[in-house]
Amino acid sequence: MLRYLPFLLVLALWIYAFIDCLNTPEEEVRGLPKVVWVLVILLFGEVLVGPVAWIAVGRARRGTAGAAPGRGRRGGWTAPDDNPEFLDSLRADNKQAEQLLQDREADLRRRENELRRRESGEDAT
Template sequence: MVALLALWVWAFIDCLTTPEDELRHLPKVVWVIVVLFFPLVGSIAWLVAGKDRTQARRRQVAWPSGPTAGYPEYERPRPLAPDDDPEFLASLKRGNQQHEEMLKQWEADLRRREEELRRDDDRPGDGDRPKS
């Protein structure tokens, strides 16, 4: 009796937590109703025909498979920090040079405009014009 109850509870919880794409033969709602209202038959039916267990096995990875797989923790290749990456540092220098050039152009343009304003203010006969 306890085994039947354990089987029923397990089947019900497994049915509820199984994603829709892993179900076979019936929609999830129907499987939940079958397992809920027919404990013995529904639980056995769920075990036999309810869940596509081959798909779940394919998702499980026995050993990690990625760029760090097979390395002990202390030997794993680590990504470089930005201040250790030569390409990143070179891009910063290029960016700084571009900003420096832009700043020099702005300063030259500002000097030119100030000089034009001084020349305009030094012209005779501009006394009646209001200065802004």
């Protein structure tokens, strides 16, 4: 089984690069036209030159620079700590929680003062 592993790894890399190239929009392909990249991957897939060249040079980097807020470069999911809309919603939730806490603390102080007044009034009579 282990003797087939290198062949399977090469095949998996070749298939990944081929499908990735086909799914990448034309404006995100670097260096050569997309059709040429497909041919390079198909013709030089056995020796790994084509797939490795596509991964290293042909496709655009997967960063979020210039992306819309809350979206990745290709319109996909963005991590919550990079999403300004999510961070704003956390700030709003935090403000609501702080207000609720302040209201409860004020109510507790009022009840404690009322209880102290009752206890001091009962002791005086």
